[in-house]
Amino acid sequence: MLIPSKKGQYALRAIYELSRRKDEGPIKISTIADVQVIPHRFLEVILNQFKGSGIVEAKRGVYGGYSLTRSPSQITVGDVLRYLQRDRDATACLACVSQKTCPFFDNCGFLKLWQKVKAAAFDIYDQTTMQDLLDSNETDIALKQAPVE
Numbered sequence: 001m002l003i004p005s006k007k008g009q010y011a012l013r014a015i016y017e018l019s020r021r022k023d024e025g026p027i028k029i030s031t032i033a034d035v036q037v038i039p040h041r042f043l044e045v046i047l048n049q050f051k052g053s054g055i056v057e058a059k060r061g062v063y064g065g066y067s068l069t070r071s072p073s074q075i076t077v078g079d080v081l082r083y084l085q086r087d088r089d090a091t092a093c094l095a096c097v098s099q100k101t102c103p104f105f106d107n108c109g110f111l112k113l114w115q116k117v118k119a120a121a122f123d124i125y126d127q128t129t130m131q132d133l134l135d136s137n138e139t140d141i142a143l144k145q146a147p148v149e
Contacts, residue, residue: 002121008081010038011046015055015080019072019130026058026065053083072130078122 004012013036021027029047033040047066050056057069068075102108 026067028065075130077128078126
């Protein structure tokens with residue numbers, strides 16, 4: 001879990017884009033997909049999953065779309081990733097694609113290591129809000145645009 005799955009990355013980028021546009025009202029899926037380069041159909045599935053999360057809400061109709069239910073400073077990367085993983089077993093091995101086919105299931109010398117790595121990664125994810133990411137990006141843009149002497 002050092003680097004989130006592709007689905008996790010898409011979800012983070014979608015929430016990030018909603019954070020960027022938090023004052024614009026509901027944002028259409030097509031806008032988020034285009035700006036964040038996420039396949040439209042995949043984004044539709046992800047955002048539909050997030051409707052009951054307490055992070056995102058949906059509004060139907062011509063002026064509909066998706067918006068955040070909370071401030072970007074109250075949404076952590078950990079919140080987003082945990083919501084996506086809510087159906088997975090909390091003790092699932094991080095290294096194995098499937099515990100059913102793992103030759104070391106119930107006897108893995110690395111399981112505790114992978115659990116420590118996951119905990120350390122989530123410590124960072126839980127300390128990083130969407131607002132932190134927005135602020136960091138604004139600083140990076142300002143530095144790139146500063147005149148070189």
